[in-house]
Amino acid sequence: MSDKRAKLVIVDDHLIVLEGLQKLLQNAANITVEGTFTTGAAFLTFLEQHSVDIVLLDISLPDTNGIDLCREIKKLSPATIVLALSNHNERSMVLQMLQQGASGYLLKNIAGDELIVCIQEALNGEMTFSQAVKEIMSRPSVAELKGIPRLTKREKEILQLIAEGQTTPDIAATLHLSPLTVETHRKSLLQKFEVKNVALLIRMAVEHKLL
Amino acid sequence: MSDKRAKLVIVDDHLIVLEGLQKLLQNAANITVEGTFTTGAAFLTFLEQHSVDIVLLDISLPDTNGIDLCREIKKLSPATIVLALSNHNERSMVLQMLQQGASGYLLKNIAGDELIVCIQEALNGEMTFSQAVKEIMSRPSVAELKGIPRLTKREKEILQLIAEGQTTPDIAATLHLSPLTVETHRKSLLQKFEVKNVALLIRMAVEHKLL
DNA sequence: GATAAAATACCTGGAAACAGGTAGAAATAA
DNA sequence: TTATTTCTACCTGTTTCCAGGTATTTTATC
Known part of the structure; x- marks a missing residue:
């Protein structure tokens, strides 16, 4: 991937998470947090006007949900990489997000360096998952x-x-x-x-x- | 309450949340973040050696749960104020925490200033809840x-x-x-x-x- | 228009569920 | 030590469930 700093955006309705992520990302070279949004609608409006390389997307949002929002994002700007960031550790949720075009799935208990690695991988066009997600996906649930x-x-x-x-x-x-x-x-x-x-x-x- | 800076501790296994909370609290006068812990056991060990005025306690932890941990904390150090900080917005969870001696219950979508107000209230010996929790508690669930x-x-x-x-x-x-x-x-x-x-x-x- | 899938309806029979009791022993709380 | 609750067990009936089919019509799908 290029040497330009990647434009990253965070969508999450929890202020605590927003602040925490920015803190963790401020050390990362070649990533700039271009904006944070607490609703899906607010981000989509932004996306109409600006180019965004990658978005960290919370799945539970007040006005919509990660699955629908991901589809909207991809429709509006197919080049934008979507990384799901969630508390939900269900296989079905992961699969649904991937189906909507997400490039990876991270759980919020992710470590700081792990987060940056995953973002880099996603920027390189790879699929990426946090450690906990990999474990969940490796052992199929009884139901499935x-x-x-x-x-x-x-x-x-x-x-x-x-x-x-x-x-x-x-x-x-x-x-x-x-x-x-x-x-x-x-x-x-x-x-x-x-x-x-x-x-x-x-x-x-x-x-x-x-x- | 006294003019001394209150000693606050955060227990949460999510690094993002830990960082976010510290960021939000760094502007608060008279509060010092004395430490952060990612497991209940780690915090209890700390509590045996140090005095803690107030603890922000996540309910879902890797080694235990907020309810049991709250009871342990109160047993070890009854003067320590416990403020639950959680994603779970169920009435039953709130009630259980209060029963174990928690002084309040905050949801993680809390606003920054709201967080500080709630902590102050708790330090003054009051019960305190974030806005979203108040709403949940005001309208009894169908189940209940x-x-x-x-x-x-x-x-x-x-x-x-x-x-x-x-x-x-x-x-x-x-x-x-x-x-x-x-x-x-x-x-x-x-x-x-x-x-x-x-x-x-x-x-x-x-x-x-x-x- | 042929083929497949879904929806409809039937039959037999045994097992279990459900409704309405009564009642004594054992454990717990007051 | 009462009083109360819980656990135990029984009885009588009716209804529903469940298992094993078969078979015709309607609706998609190719």
Whole structure:
């Protein structure tokens, strides 16, 4: 990468984090913090007028979320490198960010020198992750080992109603279906999730954030 | 309160937060940051040798949690004021910390001047909360409107097993009880949670973080 | 237009859940 | 030591769940 100082921007609604990051970055040669923003909208406005090499992006923001914002950033300025910086250590979150074009994912417990290394790597066009993230991604979660089953529209609908405590006859009534039909869908749900009763079904659904 | 500079300590495993807080506090008159720690154990060791007026305590720590650590701190040095500083914005967390003797609860999205005001209030012996926390505490959560039922040891045990997908006969076998006894406990659970089947029971349990 | 996937509906039968009790022993708290 | 709670266990019934199918119609998809 070039010798010019990279223009970096931080988007995070926590003042503490903003200050902390700037402190950690002030020692880094060839990086200039061009600005800090506490909302996604504020940053997007800035991005329309200025060029930004890399953005450290918090995932939980007051007006939007990191996933949507990342997509917006990439649409507006594809060359801008997005590095997610978050407290969320869930695999699904990491994957979603990458899918939206993020170049890496850092957890906020990252060490100071590690942070600078990761930023350099990202600037070099590499994918980069903080140590903790690498560990999370290396061991697949129990939930993901089985994979999230693909549910049909009806199945989702019926899963929802089961989770609301409705019995098979109840569901049949609310959806104007035969109880036998509902039974069939219910069985499909149990099969797809590879569980043997509703207790586990609900747990799986909650784990997969389907409720 | 006295004119002496208050001795403040920060316990947080996130370097970014540590740096950020110090930056925000460096302008505050009459507060000196005496030390920063990334584990509960490290701080407790320090506390045995030194006097500390106030500690900013993160709740999620690698070796322990804020609730237990707060209790330890208060046992070792009752005069030390504990201010919780956390990302968790759940009522239950706030209440638990207060129960362990914390003098206040701040969220990490706190503003810089707000932080200093809160610390001053705490030093004056007052209870103090960041704005966001006040809002959370003012409107009781849906979960708490209904109240979290108090479960007996057996009931918790059986709830756990139900959530694992075990049937009544299964549970009876694993606990060496009569299935009829298990049925009784199961009914108590349904009654206490005011639900009519396991689907809702599991959801309630998940919502109340009992699983 | 053919093929696949999804949605609908049915059947049989056994197991479990749920609702409504009662009641004695054991542990805890007042 | 009472009083209260918790744990234990039982009984009677009805309803729902769950497992194992089959089969037709509708809706996408190629």
